[in-house]
Amino acid sequence: MVVHHKLKVVMMTIDEQFEELKQFYPHAKRATESGIEFILIPELILPSGCLPEKIDAVLCPTMRDGYDSRLFYAEQITGIPTKNWNGKLRICDRSWVSYSWKSSSGMTLLQMVMYHLHTLKCT
């Protein structure tokens, strides 16, 4: 861990961020494809009201297609406000869907997952 005392900003390495994520999602795993590292979160529990209640998801934590980060789901989620769902995209030998929602940069992996889960309930 690198601590910049002047700025009071704590920067975590990607490995430290992944360890933090695994405290919440112990089955999370990493794989690289076409130079991009993805994080698989099996049976991610979704916010209440979502259907299904849990689903496999994959996090792309780096810039791709103009999104700073993006959470992809194994299938479209219902029980939430209408979203611009895209067609199926291929990541690591599996088809995934997501919707258009911009995020900001500078978040840790755990913060990214929490942010994207939060947007499920947003309009």
Added chain:
Amino acid sequence: MNKVTIRISEELCTRIRKDLSRPHAHAYERVGFLIGRSKTLPENEELICLTEYHPVEDDNYIKDDSVGARINSNAIREAMQIVMTEKCCMFHVHMHFGHGTPEFSETDLTELPGVAQAMINANPNRTHGILLLSENGADALVKENNMPAKAVDKVVILGYPMTFNHSFYKDTHFSSTRYDRQSFLGEWAQHKLSSVKIGVVGLGGGGSHIVQQLSHLGVLNFVIFDDDFVAESNLNRLVFANLNDAETQIQKNLVFKRLIKGLHPEANITLVNSKWQEEPELLHSCDVILGAVDSFSGRRDLELDSRRYLIPYIDIGMDVKIVDDNAPRLFGQVILSAPGNPCMKCIGFLNDEILTQEANRYGDAGNKPQVVWSNGVLASNAVGLCVDLITGWSGNIDPCIYQEYDGNNMSMTKTYRLDYLNRDACDHFPSNQCGPPIWK
């Protein structure tokens, strides 16, 4: 045991041949081990992508004048350890000098199945075997627990041209009269064209020409993906579709089944009436994939899966740009993305900016202008490339192909970008990331 297909890139084969050709202090030849990643495909086909080479250390050869090379238990134990920890397939590999599909010697058939059996003992849930290389070919055996070794149905080296083991195509039957005029393609060309399985994604203006031409050439095994129906607006370019097809809104796939069956009643056609992403395993079973899709993200995804399962991908596309009061500019491309060689990102065709712009339109490529003659030019070049890849008739050995079409000047030229390209293996798709993903 299921039907087994083995794929390995020419780039990896070249590295292995170079290593196996090194002299040893006392052994007459060298041997090594190859990691394989397997996947079950439709029709009980097991696909094994050979991805990583492990040479046998010099100290692990035993002095024995009765055989070319004998390795000690350390070498076998190390390979078994990899099989257990990586949960992978393992193939013993050695080389016979000469050209074409090599033949296993009596000694190979007597001694090497025991090595494969040791790998089965380490992990019986994976398929293990023996790969034999020649200077430009390969053949393989696989072993089941306590059973004799069995010949692999198809062994493909992904180079330019592709190399297939002789037993894969030698017994195919076709009318020599029908193909007399294309016999210049080579002695075994028609056998190979009759045996390979071609995937075509997208039956628009480009895809329709591709299927038509491949069918006339004598390709008999197709997997065709399209989820659309014939509409009147397709009739300006969808070759072989007619007014009745548009009026009855028939599925596009069925139009081309009619075409292929009209030429080859015996053809083996798999029609997929959905996006290929719904049935990706059918795509992975193809020997070559030709894509005629609208979007850049669609091309990227096709290349991702093609690279992962060591399949050459040929991409075509066209567009028209109108700037100010100038005449429309009609342009397009034909690209070969071959495993072990520069990808569409390396050659500058796909980049983050283009993909971001498309994503900002929510992935909608829009109704791009299409016209039959440029569809035909691009498709014809893609088919020519595909035939050359399978038969090697032209003698071309450059696997990096990016042709730019200028429809206003009616020209097709190699892009200048290739002149400035680092031709070393692609950084985006290293060979150890082939096969099913490894989540850690």
